[in-house]
Amino acid sequence: MSLNVGVIGAGAMGTAISQCIAPNTNKLLLYARRKEICDDINEGHINCEYHPSVKLHKNIMAVNDLCDLKDVDVIFLCIPSSVMRQTMVQLNDIVSDKCIFVSTAKGIENKTNKRMSEVIEEETGRSAVVLSGPNIASEMMKNLPSATTIASIKKKDLEIVKNVLSTPKLKVNTNHDVIGTEFCGIIKNILAISQGICKGMGINDNAKFAVFTKSYNETKCIIEKLGGNRSTVDDYCGFGDIITASTLNVSRNHTLGIWYGQGVYLDEQTGVLFEGKNTTIVLKEICDKLNIECLTVNFVYDVIILKKSPKKAFYALWEKL
Amino acid sequence: MSLNVGVIGAGAMGTAISQCIAPNTNKLLLYARRKEICDDINEGHINCEYHPSVKLHKNIMAVNDLCDLKDVDVIFLCIPSSVMRQTMVQLNDIVSDKCIFVSTAKGIENKTNKRMSEVIEEETGRSAVVLSGPNIASEMMKNLPSATTIASIKKKDLEIVKNVLSTPKLKVNTNHDVIGTEFCGIIKNILAISQGICKGMGINDNAKFAVFTKSYNETKCIIEKLGGNRSTVDDYCGFGDIITASTLNVSRNHTLGIWYGQGVYLDEQTGVLFEGKNTTIVLKEICDKLNIECLTVNFVYDVIILKKSPKKAFYALWEKL
Structure with a gap:
């Protein structure tokens, strides 16, 4: 029916x-x-x-x-x-x-x-x-x-x-796994920004995908800590969506990352809403509160919110890999 | 020292x-x-x-x-x-x-x-x-x-x-996990070919990455059946290497897939060794022997070894997704 x-x-x-x-x-x-x-x-x-x-x-x-x-x-x-x-x-x-x-x-x-x-x-x-x-x-x-x-x-x-x-x-x-499925869609934006920053900086592929691997594993850790299942991250809502948003140029958040990686600090006064910026702040709060060390969230937060030099932020991340 | x-x-x-x-x-x-x-x-x-x-x-x-x-x-x-x-x-x-x-x-x-x-x-x-x-x-x-x-x-x-x-x-x-780590490097070639075929055919991104998600999960299943750990596939040897070989144009196997996806059947007499072809045959044998239904291996085997139409092979795969 x-x-x-x-x-x-x-x-x-x-x-x-x-x-x-x-x-x-x-x-x-x-x-x-x-x-x-x-x-x-x-x-x-x-x-x-x-x-x-x-x-x-x-x-x-x-x-x-x-x-x-x-x-x-x-x-x-x-x-x-x-x-x-x-x-x-x-x-x-x-x-x-x-x-x-x-x-x-x-x-x-x-x-x-x-x-x-x-x-x-x-x-x-x-x-x-x-x-x-x-x-x-x-x-x-x-x-x-x-x-x-x-x-x-x-x-x-x-x-x-x-x-x-x-x-x-x-x-x-x-x-x-409602928690895991929803958080995949949220954390994905951070990964898309992170890979965008790497692209914008012209980071070499070995390094870019090493960071991507770390980010993928951190996504699982965060979701597990929040009460979701690690395996959910391997599904369409996770792996599929993460790859789409982080490797193609279809995601606004990815493009935002590319700009910042290229040293272009977007003027918020343009009025364009970048949901990923809000997500970055929220995830940073969540990670700090739950005592989760997430290199990817810190990297994106440093570059997009604190406007630190992408290069310095990247090497701070790389050192801890 | x-x-x-x-x-x-x-x-x-x-x-x-x-x-x-x-x-x-x-x-x-x-x-x-x-x-x-x-x-x-x-x-x-x-x-x-x-x-x-x-x-x-x-x-x-x-x-x-x-x-x-x-x-x-x-x-x-x-x-x-x-x-x-x-x-x-x-x-x-x-x-x-x-x-x-x-x-x-x-x-x-x-x-x-x-x-x-x-x-x-x-x-x-x-x-x-x-x-x-x-x-x-x-x-x-x-x-x-x-x-x-x-x-x-x-x-x-x-x-x-x-x-x-x-x-x-x-x-x-x-x-x-020696078994898992080694098989990541082996199965990766099949995924690189599979994603290459999709690219060569001009398959849309939603579908390409849906297949990629399935392939990633099948990699975990095969490795588990062979005695390795699923979690190994999330590491550099798995996720990192799989993304590199399947999304960039640095892998010979990926290029092989693109050719076949475009309907160009390479003449083996060129003398160029495509290790991925051998890997495809071997993995097909392994999956058949262990009774593992692996859509990705079958897809690549159909196109590269049996030289079936990529479009028909893709829709046979899609139906079972």
Whole structure:
């Protein structure tokens, strides 16, 4: 039986997920905050702002009012982590008790340092499914093959969401390690910045990948200390996403690292949000609090936040390797 | 106390290792099979064939007779796996009982399917130290930072070899998992070919790295089944070397994969040795014998050995992901 599915956030990822899973659903309601995007989708079947060259599946209907999602069975939350809490407060009064929330946001809440599933649980009393993987949105829009990880403590929810997501082109691994899966998506940003700095500095490959190896192992240590499983880091949400963000030039955080490695200190006044900067500060706090010595976090913190010389920061890291 | 060290094989890696560790040794004897290379090194302090632009450390003396190595304490074996056995037969009568052998050869013996440390043990009765890591020789020659893994069942041997190798620029991790460390260097070639095929075909990044994630996990499964440790695969010899060989264009095996992915079937009559082809056949045998379903090995075997269409082979793999 196909379900009614809602997707909140008509950005690059929300639209791409909608496009992938529309054929699996009875009805897919895509919530766009901006009225003009909503109209574009309903009138021309195009999201002109994010995927201007791809026709949207006929099953996708855009809505501009969260109340329109009141009858959906599953909601994908494809919004920035900064607006997760306020969105959940609104949604909690709208959706049915049985509605399953799936978070695709890869971030941590400012000030509280909470994971998205924690925010969702606090505001709705429900445990969420989290989704994380090497999923470049533009490729998913074109129906190119892709794989992802979903995690939940509830077996039944995992089954339902896996059924909604799985297509011949989209492969889905499941696990019960919500903490590990969410933290993979968070720590990945630090690794992407770190490898970006190395690239920007023109560090040789042997050294760059030695640091990368150390970073990968440190990711496992942090996740284990935080209550997740080391093996989760080997899955799509970890290995796959880490390699994508750290070796290609598709990640903003990676590009941020390259700039700093090249000695270009971006002026925050540009108004561009680099989530990785916030993540760096948060992870530094977490590591310090839990007494975890993480060379990668220190390296990125030194260069991006303290604006130390990348070369000096690199040799400080190298000495401890 | 610094030791007398021998390095057998004055190719790219043997010369680079000599250059790295010469300052740590009392005397470094570099055995070159060819007289002209030996003369070049002793007369001009250059290995014209492999590293023509780098002056060799003054501590390095080339020799052309294995008997000259009779008094060394440690020997690095930087030779192709195909000549390991015959070299060990010769060496066994020459060196002292206390001499430690370190194998850097990343391959498996033809027909017997034996690892290099097994071949060494069979011919000399000694357990060898094995060395494996993301070590691009040209970078090591320039004294650029690099990291590597050494493994041995003997703690004392590990200590001695670690002392010989370690410099501010060369970091060394140790473990006791000889099987895992050696197989990392072997299976890595299959992954490099597999990722090469994907690149050659122009497969999208989400899919390429989904396959890469699966391959990484399959590497752990194979190594565990063969008696090694999964965690070894996360070290320099695994993660570091796998990323290097599979994402850069420095590996012959990766280039081989790219050719096949582009539909260019190399004519074996060119006389160029692609060790990865042999490795593919051997690993297929091992997996079949041990009843391990390894999608990556099957994919590479189908394309490189059976010359199936890369596209068909890829979709056969994707279906099972």
